[in-house]
Amino acid sequence: MTVPAIRRSLFRSRALHVATAGCAVAALSALTAIPVAADDGANAPKPTVVLVHGAFADSSSWNGVIERLQRRGYTVMAPANPLRGLYSDSAYIASVLKTVKGPIVLAGHSYGGAVISTAAARNSQVKALIYINAQMPDVGESGMSLSARFPSALGTATTSVPYRTADGGGTDLYLKRDKVHPVFANCLPENRADLLGVTQRPAATTAFSETAKVAAWKEIPSWALVGRQDMTISPQQQRFEAERAHSHTQEIDSCHVSLIARPDAVADLILQGATAAAGGS
Numbered sequence: 001m002t003v004p005a006i007r008r009s010l011f012r013s014r015a016l017h018v019a020t021a022g023c024a025v026a027a028l029s030a031l032t033a034i035p036v037a038a039d040d041g042a043n044a045p046k047p048t049v050v051l052v053h054g055a056f057a058d059s060s061s062w063n064g065v066i067e068r069l070q071r072r073g074y075t076v077m078a079p080a081n082p083l084r085g086l087y088s089d090s091a092y093i094a095s096v097l098k099t100v101k102g103p104i105v106l107a108g109h110s111y112g113g114a115v116i117s118t119a120a121a122r123n124s125q126v127k128a129l130i131y132i133n134a135q136m137p138d139v140g141e142s143g144m145s146l147s148a149r150f151p152s153a154l155g156t157a158t159t160s161v162p163y164r165t166a167d168g169g170g171t172d173l174y175l176k177r178d179k180v181h182p183v184f185a186n187c188l189p190e191n192r193a194d195l196l197g198v199t200q201r202p203a204a205t206t207a208f209s210e211t212a213k214v215a216a217w218k219e220i221p222s223w224a225l226v227g228r229q230d231m232t233i234s235p236q237q238q239r240f241e242a243e244r245a246h247s248h249t250q251e252i253d254s255c256h257v258s259l260i261a262r263p264d265a266v267a268d269l270i271l272q273g274a275t276a277a278a279g280g281s
Contacts, residue, residue, distance in 0.1 A: 044278040047103035047127060049270060051078040052093055052119075054110025054134075055203035056175050056184065057196070057257075061109070064263030069270065081112055085206035086142070087213075090118035103127045105274045108134055109259050110233065111207055114143060120216035127277035129222040130270050133230055133256050136222075136241035138215050143208035150237035152230075157183040161202065172202035183231045187255035196257070217245040223273045224249045225258060225266060232256035248272065 049069055051062045059078040066076050079096045082089050093115055097104060105128045108116035113134025120126040135143050147155065157179035161172045175183070180197035181190050188196075224242035226235055228251055235251075242249040250269055254262045 045102055046074050047105045047274055047277045048075045048077065048100050049105045049107065049274060050097065050100065051076065052106070052108040052112035052116050053078070053081050054108070054112040055083055055173070055207060056200040057109070058199070058201050061257065061259055065259055065267045065270065068263060068267035072271065074274065081115060083111075083201055083203040083207055085204055086114055086118065086210040089207065090115045093119040094123070097123055097125065100125065103277050105130065105270065105277050107132060107270055110256065111135055111143060111203065114212065117216050118212060118214055120220060121214040126216070126220055128273035129217055129220050130273050131222060131224040131242070131247065132266055132269075133225065133227045133233055133238065133258055135233065136217060136224070136245055137212040138244070139213060140211050142211045145211070146237055150234040150240065152232055152234045153183045154232045160205070171205045173205060174202045175200055185255060185257045185260070186231060187229060187261045188257065217247070221273070221276065222247040223269050225269050226251040227254040227256060227258045228252065229254060230256045
């Protein structure tokens with residue numbers, strides 16, 4: 001064989017080897033490729049969690065819950081609830097919600113439940129409502145009308161104190177100091193309950209007397225936590241409200257301040273609503 005012929009034969013052999021190797025790599029890639037699965041919302045942005053406290057309390061009552069939610073990567077807001085009346089309080093919280101970008105999970109404890117039921121109305125950003133030992137009034141109902149239907153020890157645990165403002169005045173309700181532990185926080189150590197009594201924020205009587213004009217739980221999916229040892233809002237009332245709203249309901253052995261006594265259970269329920277809001281399972 002001549003030298004040019006030998007060179008042509010070697011060139012064809014090398015070309016065949018490269019082509020064969022390329023086909024093998026392509027085949028291996030095809031065999032090991034993993035199809036992209038639907039993420040079911042796993043990669044969707046996390047909603048902002050907004051926490052609204054109830055009467056006789058302040059935003060610090062959510063501290064244990066906030067810590068747990070933040071560890072899971074959630075942005076959390078816990079604005080001060082003015083406790084001046086259902087209409088003004090819900091208008092204030094609604095204005096806070098307007099500052100949030102993206103989806104919202106809105107949670108309310110006690111009277112805060114009534115506030116979020118009004119504040120969330122007609123707000124398409126609110127994807128889930130979470131009720132913790134809460135009031136959930138329907139249109140035409142008030143905190144007073146619900147408590148008359150489902151009496152609790154709170155009826156004799158408050159004292160009325162007149163107040164004045166530049167625009168007028170009204171009446172505030174305070175928890176009697178000797179009732180804070182047995183009625184409001186019976187699942188906490190007595191010294192810790194006493195501290196809640198010292199730092200309590202009063203609620204104007206209009207917070208409980210004004211009737212709801214809307215009920216956002218009729219349109220927005222809801223979750224409800226019932227405290228079996230609650231002496232402030234009757235567990236029977238909480239169950240009635242949750243059943244009526246078709247809420248995803250969980251019961252635990254806790255008193256009215258479950259957000260302080262059982263922040264783990266409260267955070268878990270909020271996470272359920274947050275997962276659903278993000279499109280997860």
